[in-house]
Amino acid sequence: MEFLNSAVFLIFAAMIIFSSVFAVFAHKIEYSVLSAVVCFLSVGALFLTLSADFIGASQIMIYGVGVSILLAFAIMFTGKDSPKSLYLTNPLRVFLGFVLVLTFLSVLIFFISPVLDPKSDGAFSSYGSFAAQIESIRQIGTAKFIGRRIFCDYVLPFELLSLLLLAGIVGVGYLAGGSKKDV
Amino acid sequence: MFDVTLIHYLFLSAVLFCVGLLGVIVSRHLLRVLISVEFMLNAVNINFVAFSNYNDLIRLDGHIMAIFVMAIGVCELAIGLAILILVFRKTHSVDADGEYIEEEKWS
Amino acid sequence: MFLGGFGAFFAFAVFSVMFAVAALVVSFILAPKAPSENKKSTYECGMQPKGEGQINFSVKYYMFAILFIIFEIEALFLFPWAVIFKKLGLFALIEAFIFVFVLLLGLVYACQKDLLEWRR
Numbered sequence: 001m002e003f004l005n006s007a008v009f010l011i012f013a014a015m016i017i018f019s020s021v022f023a024v025f026a027h028k029i030e031y032s033v034l035s036a037v038v039c040f041l042s043v044g045a046l047f048l049t050l051s052a053d054f055i056g057a058s059q060i061m062i063y064g065v066g067v068s069i070l071l072a073f074a075i076m077f078t079g080k081d082s083p084k085s086l087y088l089t090n091p092l093r094v095f096l097g098f099v100l101v102l103t104f105l106s107v108l109i110f111f112i113s114p115v116l117d118p119k120s121d122g123a124f125s126s127y128g129s130f131a132a133q134i135e136s137i138r139q140i141g142t143a144k145f146i147g148r149r150i151f152c153d154y155v156l157p158f159e160l161l162s163l164l165l166l167a168g169i170v171g172v173g174y175l176a177g178g179s180k181k182d183v
Numbered sequence: 184m185f186d187v188t189l190i191h192y193l194f195l196s197a198v199l200f201c202v203g204l205l206g207v208i209v210s211r212h213l214l215r216v217l218i219s220v221e222f223m224l225n226a227v228n229i230n231f232v233a234f235s236n237y238n239d240l241i242r243l244d245g246h247i248m249a250i251f252v253m254a255i256g257v258c259e260l261a262i263g264l265a266i267l268i269l270v271f272r273k274t275h276s277v278d279a280d281g282e283y284i285e286e287e288k289w290s
Numbered sequence: 291m292f293l294g295g296f297g298a299f300f301a302f303a304v305f306s307v308m309f310a311v312a313a314l315v316v317s318f319i320l321a322p323k324a325p326s327e328n329k330k331s332t333y334e335c336g337m338q339p340k341g342e343g344q345i346n347f348s349v350k351y352y353m354f355a356i357l358f359i360i361f362e363i364e365a366l367f368l369f370p371w372a373v374i375f376k377k378l379g380l381f382a383l384i385e386a387f388i389f390v391f392v393l394l395l396g397l398v399y400a401c402q403k404d405l406l407e408w409r410r
Contacts (some may be wrong), residue, residue, distance in 0.1 A: 147370030
């Protein structure tokens with residue numbers, strides 16, 4: 001049981017890290033996009049191990065399908081004339097980027113490590129009286145609870161998000177379809 | 184082997200965020216920069232959902248934040264790709280360092 | 291909690307991936323291989339193709355991808371409303387209609403600017 005839990009976590013963590021590193025450092029942009037899609041799908045599977053079924057499904061639906069289609073379209077539009085050798089910037093910036101990122105990662109790990117005791121499970125210990133609801137979440141999934149929260153407490157962000165999506169459509173229509181004669 | 188707890192997910196998301204940050208700084212292709220931004224957003228989503236699963240399965244705030252982050256990330260990617268295509272149409276290049284911008288006049 | 295309650299799903303995923311990989315590996319091992327120059331050419335008769343086959347597609351089609359993904363997000367937000375539709379009542383119905391209406395404005399804009407013309 002515990003072995004399978006940790007094995008699945010390790011497999012998907014390794015897939016996420018390797019595919020994201022490969023996406024950043026692949027020589028061809030097509031390989032980079034494919035590997036990014038693998039990373040998005042692995043993140044979706046990782047959401048499922050966190051018993052977030054709705055988030056996992058929407059991750060697979062939006063990132064695994066929609067975003068990969070967008071990236072493939074971008075390659076189709078710009079693939080031919082763009083030089084194939086766009087790989088890394090000048091070595092000084094690469095070196096400084098590595099130094100900065102490693103520093104940032106060590107700072108993050110420094111702050112993560114002591115705060116949380118890895119021994120403590122931390123889950124549901126203080127929510128004893130809500131055990132029935134937690135059990136129902138386990139049974140029927142999280143979609144109903146998310147719906148209640150969004151449509152009761154997060155109404156304003158929800159409606160503002162529709163305006164943001166509208167701005168996205170209009171902006172893309174203005175940018176990509178602006179000139180009639182240019183193909 | 185070991186019991187998977189919150190801290191493992193936090194480590195994973197920290198590493199993924201740093202890989203995305205490295206990609207934004209290092210890479211020269213504009214499309215790869217956008218992909219790296221999506222990696223950073225995914226790392227944030229892992230954090231949200233992990234915290235929600237281990238501490239707050241009653242109110243599910245982390246799940247809702249993750250949905251909003253996804254939607255906003257997709258909007259950002261759509262606009263970013265439109266700008267990329269526009270830049271490509273003007274300069275016939277997708278170089279983030281902008282070495283080919285001088286070749287053609289901006290109309 | 292075993293894999294967040296999705297143990298059967300992961301077992302199925304592992305099994306299906308192994309099935310696909312096993313089919314590829316077995317066909318790679320068992321298939322007879324006799325490569326020749328004629329088999330590797332693009333066309334067996336006719337002119338040899340020169341240059342690249344890749345073209346740049348028209349940017350017009352980008353609008354379709356954008357509309358697809360925007361309405362995918364709309365579906366993502368309407369699904370939690372739909373599964374709890376009866377309990378939420380009239381107020382949530384109005385909210386959802388406002389959401390859909392605002393996004394339909396974007397579709398109307400795209401139609402107005404002739405961005406959904408497939409030809410050309």
